[in-house]
Amino acid sequence: MTNVLVVAEHDGRTVSSATARTVRCAAAIPNAEIAVVAFAANGAALADQIATLEGVRRVLLVDNALHAHPLAALMAPQLAEIATGCSHVLAPATTFGKDLLPQVAALLGTVQVSDIMAIETATRFRRPIYAGNAVATVEVAALPLVGTVRIASFQPAAAGASHAPVEHVTPTASLPTHTRFVSQTVAAGDRPDLQSARRVVSGGRGLGSAENFKRIDELAALLGAAVGASRAAVDSGFAPNELQVGQTGKIIAPELYIAVGISGAIQHLTGIKDARTIVAINKDAEAPIFEVADIGLVGDLFAILPELNERLAEVLR
Numbered sequence: 001m002t003n004v005l006v007v008a009e010h011d012g013r014t015v016s017s018a019t020a021r022t023v024r025c026a027a028a029i030p031n032a033e034i035a036v037v038a039f040a041a042n043g044a045a046l047a048d049q050i051a052t053l054e055g056v057r058r059v060l061l062v063d064n065a066l067h068a069h070p071l072a073a074l075m076a077p078q079l080a081e082i083a084t085g086c087s088h089v090l091a092p093a094t095t096f097g098k099d100l101l102p103q104v105a106a107l108l109g110t111v112q113v114s115d116i117m118a119i120e121t122a123t124r125f126r127r128p129i130y131a132g133n134a135v136a137t138v139e140v141a142a143l144p145l146v147g148t149v150r151i152a153s154f155q156p157a158a159a160g161a162s163h164a165p166v167e168h169v170t171p172t173a174s175l176p177t178h179t180r181f182v183s184q185t186v187a188a189g190d191r192p193d194l195q196s197a198r199r200v201v202s203g204g205r206g207l208g209s210a211e212n213f214k215r216i217d218e219l220a221a222l223l224g225a226a227v228g229a230s231r232a233a234v235d236s237g238f239a240p241n242e243l244q245v246g247q248t249g250k251i252i253a254p255e256l257y258i259a260v261g262i263s264g265a266i267q268h269l270t271g272i273k274d275a276r277t278i279v280a281i282n283k284d285a286e287a288p289i290f291e292v293a294d295i296g297l298v299g300d301l302f303a304i305l306p307e308l309n310e311r312l313a314e315v316l317r
């Protein structure tokens with residue numbers, strides 16, 4: 001039996017779909033016995049949710065007021081303690097997992113494999129390299145292994161009728177005092193979360209200004225979609241940093257991705273490789289985005305978007 005520990009990402013009330021996808025990845029490890037650990041404050045309801053995920057055998061709940069806000073510095077030493085005897089420690093390759101797992105790997109004195117996109121054996125994995133232009137197969141010489149999971153590559157584990165047992169655990173690891181939660185600033189907005197949204201509308205440098213970028217918000221609102229942006233749009237100040245899609249932004253896998261005024265540089269495309277249907281609006285018929293687009297509209301976005309928004313509003317009325 002292979003003891004796989006998955007670290008749950010959540011907002012205190014709801015477990016993220018990234019966690020359910022990580023569980024699905026864990027289940028692909030031969031003979032995996034999956035435990036999910038959640039660090040939370042008053043986390044009983046949360047643990048019950050996790051317990052219903054298909055494939056989960058145990059939920060380990062570290063219930064402590066200290067975990068009202070996730071702090072990698074506090075979780076890492078406790079996780080290293082809980083992970084004793086585990087063969088694999090997995091977390092989603094989101095900001096949460098990328099912050100936490102390297103610290104755990106260091107504390108365990110073991111290797112990390114980042115961005116796992118497929119499991120071949122318990123020690124052999126596939127992961128993207130060169131901005132997703134190539135796939136490397138990597139093999140670790142020994143376990144335990146710490147790994148972040150490329151969530152766009154896995155479907156979420158379904159929430160079923162079964163209920164795995166929930167165990168309360170109280171690690172004894174001494175916690176650092178150099179890090180404490182001060183405050184959190186969350187960008188206001190009522191759009192769905194970019195990383196889990198089924199539809200995403202993204203804008204690029206072609207929008208020309210932050211004022212014009214609001215047209216992306218209009219289209220996204222009509223479609224109930226999340227808003228994304230290219231790096232050029234972010235660097236130009238049209239959109240905030242957390243909306244960036246691509247190699248150095250978010251890797252997403254929506255059912256529908258609409259790219260407006262985005263050329264389709266390889267670093268952007270790596271973020272949407274797993275999107276199901278890609279629609280591109282660009283005035284340059286030679287733009288590389290059209291090589292990956294399922295539907296392409298060649299024309300001026302300032303003419304196309306108002307018409308598209310108007311037609312959609314009629315259809316959806």
Ligand SMILES: Cc1cc2nc3c(=O)[nH]c(=O)nc-3n(C[C@H](O)[C@H](O)[C@H](O)COP(=O)(O)OP(=O)(O)OC[C@H]3O[C@@H](n4cnc5c(N)ncnc54)[C@H](O)[C@@H]3O)c2cc1C
Nearest residue numbers: 204205206230231232246247248249261263267268283301
């Ligand atoms: C290490 C590294 C990491 C990177 N990471 C990322 C990343 O994570 N995400 C990312 O997006 N980029 C990333 N980049 C940058 C990337 O290489 C591109 O520069 C960037 O994606 C370009 O953004 P863009 O398509 O919005 O801008 P441009 O390439 O300038 O394209 C703008 C497009 O808008 C079109 N356009 C202009 N006006 C109109 C109009 N009126 N109507 C219709 N179309 C119009 C143009 O034809 C053009 O195709 C990275 C680069 C490097 C080197």
